[in-house]
Every structure is written in structure tokens, then in C-alpha cells.
Amino acid sequence: MSFRFEVIARDPRSAARVGRLYTPHGAIDTPVFMPVGTAGTVKAMTPELLEELDAQLLLANTYHLFLRPGHETVRALGGLHRFMSWPRALLTDSGGFQVFSMNSIRQVSEDGVRFASHLDGSPQFLSPEKAVEVQVALGADIIMALDECLEYPAGREKARQSMELTLRWAQRCRKAFSTNADAWQGQRFSPAVSRAKKHGASAPEATPSQALFGIVQGGTYADLRHECAERLVAMDFPGYAIGGLAVGEPPALSYEMTEASVAALPADKPRYLMGVGYPLDLIGYVRRGVDMMDCVLPTRNARNGYLFTWSGVLHIRNAGHATDPRPIDARCACSVCRRYSRAYLRHLFNAGEMSAATLATHHNLYFYLDLMRRLRAALREGTLAQLAVELTAAQQSEPAR
Numbered sequence: 001m002s003f004r005f006e007v008i009a010r011d012p013r014s015a016a017r018v019g020r021l022y023t024p025h026g027a028i029d030t031p032v033f034m035p036v037g038t039a040g041t042v043k044a045m046t047p048e049l050l051e052e053l054d055a056q057l058l059l060a061n062t063y064h065l066f067l068r069p070g071h072e073t074v075r076a077l078g079g080l081h082r083f084m085s086w087p088r089a090l091l092t093d094s095g096g097f098q099v100f101s102m103n104s105i106r107q108v109s110e111d112g113v114r115f116a117s118h119l120d121g122s123p124q125f126l127s128p129e130k131a132v133e134v135q136v137a138l139g140a141d142i143i144m145a146l147d148e149c150l151e152y153p154a155g156r157e158k159a160r161q162s163m164e165l166t167l168r169w170a171q172r173c174r175k176a177f178s179t180n181a182d183a184w185q186g187q188r189f190s191p192a193v194s195r196a197k198k199h200g201a202s203a204p205e206a207t208p209s210q211a212l213f214g215i216v217q218g219g220t221y222a223d224l225r226h227e228c229a230e231r232l233v234a235m236d237f238p239g240y241a242i243g244g245l246a247v248g249e250p251p252a253l254s255y256e257m258t259e260a261s262v263a264a265l266p267a268d269k270p271r272y273l274m275g276v277g278y279p280l281d282l283i284g285y286v287r288r289g290v291d292m293m294d295c296v297l298p299t300r301n302a303r304n305g306y307l308f309t310w311s312g313v314l315h316i317r318n319a320g321h322a323t324d325p326r327p328i329d330a331r332c333a334c335s336v337c338r339r340y341s342r343a344y345l346r347h348l349f350n351a352g353e354m355s356a357a358t359l360a361t362h363h364n365l366y367f368y369l370d371l372m373r374r375l376r377a378a379l380r381e382g383t384l385a386q387l388a389v390e391l392t393a394a395q396q397s398e399p400a401r
């Protein structure tokens with residue numbers, strides 16, 4: 001058994017829990033935030049920097065790697081861990097979300113989804129079996145079943161039909177995966193240069209293989225969410241994702257759908273909420289029992305000069321920072337804040353220097369990962385409410401000049 005999840009502590013005042021997820025490429029402390037490494041790289045970062053940040057789990061997008069360089073190329077080069085030289089855990093999505101969000105022309109049928117590549121317009125086809133085949137070739141520790149991503153708003157009947165399709169696809173993914181689950185047995189990647197060994201233990205007697213998660217859909221209908229989760233649980237996946245949220249619906253509705261989904265999911269399996277969110281959202285979802293999250297916000301916003309701090313959001317391009325010798329955030333212990341001034345970072349952004357993106361991304365990811373560390377500590381110590389208050393104040397103010 002190379003994949004295992006254990007709950008270590010529970011918050012008495014909410015559904016939040018602290019846990020540990022064991023994978024063939026190291027243990028992951030949950031709740032965890034995953035930096036997004038779209039095309040097998042977290043934009044503007046290197047794996048060395050991500051190790052320095054102590055990221056334990058990265059997400060990579062199957063859609064992008066499938067189209068370029070192609071999953072067979074990655075497989076031939078030893079799988080995604082080796083290809084990108086990342087010795088810690090990886091998760092790939094099914095590719096479905098990008099097919100639905102990046103391609104206005106697509107055809108969904110019982111078989112799968114036809115679409116044109118955003119790179120060259122070439123016709124492509126993704127079925128549940130293909131999504132599994134591609135993800136097995138990539139070799140991430142955690143992989144996702146193909147689901148249909150519904151737009152918001154969607155009517156109830158449409159949401160039900162879509163949910164039923166997602167459930168049939170989940171069953172097909174499970175079947176396709178059952179013969180491939182151990183494709184990477186005995187091939188754990190750990191480069192000589194890696195510091196991964198001291199970082200974290202794998203599960204006892206771990207042998208590399210993959211874990212397939214099912215995805216809860218059901219639009220914005222609580223009863224459909226609940227039913228979808230129940231029927232996925234009957235298929236017995238090692239973990240469950242909640243998909244189709246953060247697509248434009250009001251936050252209260254996202255929370256309600258998360259609660260409805262979590263209510264039907266087993267307590268001893270990890271729950272992954274896909275594609276969220278802002279710092280306060282992370283606390284909100286953790287309180288509703290979510291263990292894993294990913295989002296492009298810290299990385300994408302960093303490249304736009306939008307920096308998260310413990311005293312508010314800082315727009316580093318603002319003229320007010322032109323001669324400011326202070327760090328981005330005096331309360332941040334990241335290597336960027338210890339070394340560089342706001343004035344210098346603003347200059348790098350204004351001059352269009354590539355290092356601007358690297359330094360800003362480094363800080364923002366540190367902020368997110370540090371927030372998750374504090375969140376786990378607060379959960380163990382019963383001080384989650386205080387952390388939420390502190391963060392709420394931070395989100396509502398622009399830092400003093």
C-alpha cells in the first residue's frame with residue numbers, strides 16, 4: 001500500500017481536521033495548498049526554489065502536458081517526476097477542466113469530449129480511458145477521473161444529466177485504471193541532488209504506484225452534490241475531489257455545495273476542493289472539512305505585481321513604493337522579504353525584468369504555504385478563530401505606506 005491517509009487532529013468547533021497523506025514521493029501535511037505547475041513547471045519558479053519553500057505537493061495540468069510535449073514523451077523520459085526533476089509528490093488533473101474552459105468549440109458525447117487544441121487547432125479527443133492513460137503515462141502520485149465541468153449557472157435537469165455522465169465516466173476511469181495502477185511500481189524518482197530524503201517519509205513499505213480520485217459534481221444543487229458523493233463513495237476511491245466550483249457562483253453557494261459534498265464523503269479519505277482560492281477562502285473551506293486545495297492565484301497574481309501580505313494586499317507597481325526601502329512584508333520570513341526592498345521589486349517590475357516574476361512568485365507562494373502551516377498549527381492548538389480574525393483584517397486593508 002503506497003497511498004494512505006490519516007487524520008491526526010480534529011477541530012471541535014468545525015469540520016476541519018489535520019492529517020497526513022502518504023504517497024510514494026513523500027508525506028504531505030494536510031490541509032495542504034498545492035502550487036499549480038501548469039505545464040510541468042510552476043511559472044517563474046524552479047524545483048529547487050519549490051523545495052526551499054517546502055512545497056510537498058504540486059499540481060500539473062494533464063491537458064497541457066498531453067498537447068505538449070505529449071504524455072508518451074514524458075513517459076519515455078521516466079515520468080513527470082523525473083522529467084521536471086521533482087522528487088516530491090505530484091497530482092495531475094484529468095484535463096477535463098481545461099478542455100471545458102479553454103475551448104469554446106467542443107463536443108461532449110457519452111464517449112468523451114472532442115475539442116481543438118488551443119496550440120494548433122488540431123482535433124483532439126479525451127475519453128475517460130484516455131484521461132487515465134495519459135495520467136498513468138505522466139505518473140503523478142494522485143490522478144483524477146474525467147468529469148464534465150458544467151458552466152454556471154446551469155439548470156437543474158442539465159446539472160443532473162451532467163452529474164450522471166460524470167458518474168458513468170468515473171466508473172469507466174476506475175475500470176481503465178484497475179489494470180494500470182501499478183504501472184510505476186518500483187520506479188520512485190529521487191535524484192542525487194535532491195534534499196527530499198531528509199524532508200519526509202514515504203508510507204511504510206511504500207512502492208510507487210498511483211491513486212485515482214473521483215470527482216463530485218452536481219452543479220449548484222445540494223441534493224445532487226450529496227447524491228453524487230454517495231454514489232462515488234460506493235465505487236470506493238482512495239480520495240475524493242469536489243469539482244465545478246469557483247466558476248462564478250456566489251461564495252455562499254460554493255460553501256453550501258462544499259458542505260453538501262463533504263457530508264456524504266467518508267471521514268477517513270482525503271477531500272480535495274479544486275481551484276480555490278483567496279487566503280480567507282482557504283480557511284473557510286478547511287473549516288468545512290476540505291484537506292487539499294489548489295489555485296493559480298498566488299502565482300498568477302504575483303506575475304501581475306499583486307502581493308499577499310499579513311497586513312493587506314500590496315500592489316508593488318504603485319508609485320508609492322518607488323523609494324520604499326522596506327520589504328514586501330515585515331512579518332514575512334521568506335528569503336525575498338529578508339533580502340529585497342519594495343523599491344527594488346517595483347523597479348524590476350517597471351523594467352520588465354524576469355526576476356520580478358520569480359521574486360514575487362516566491363513571496364506569494366511562501367505566504368500561502370506559511371498560511372497553511374499556521375492553519376495546521378492553529379487547528380492543533382484550537383486557535384483557528386484567531387487566525388481567521390487576523391487574516392480577515394489583513395484582507396481588508398492596504399498596507400500602510
Ligand SMILES: [Zn+2]
Nearest residue numbers: 332334337363
Ligand atoms: Zn516574503
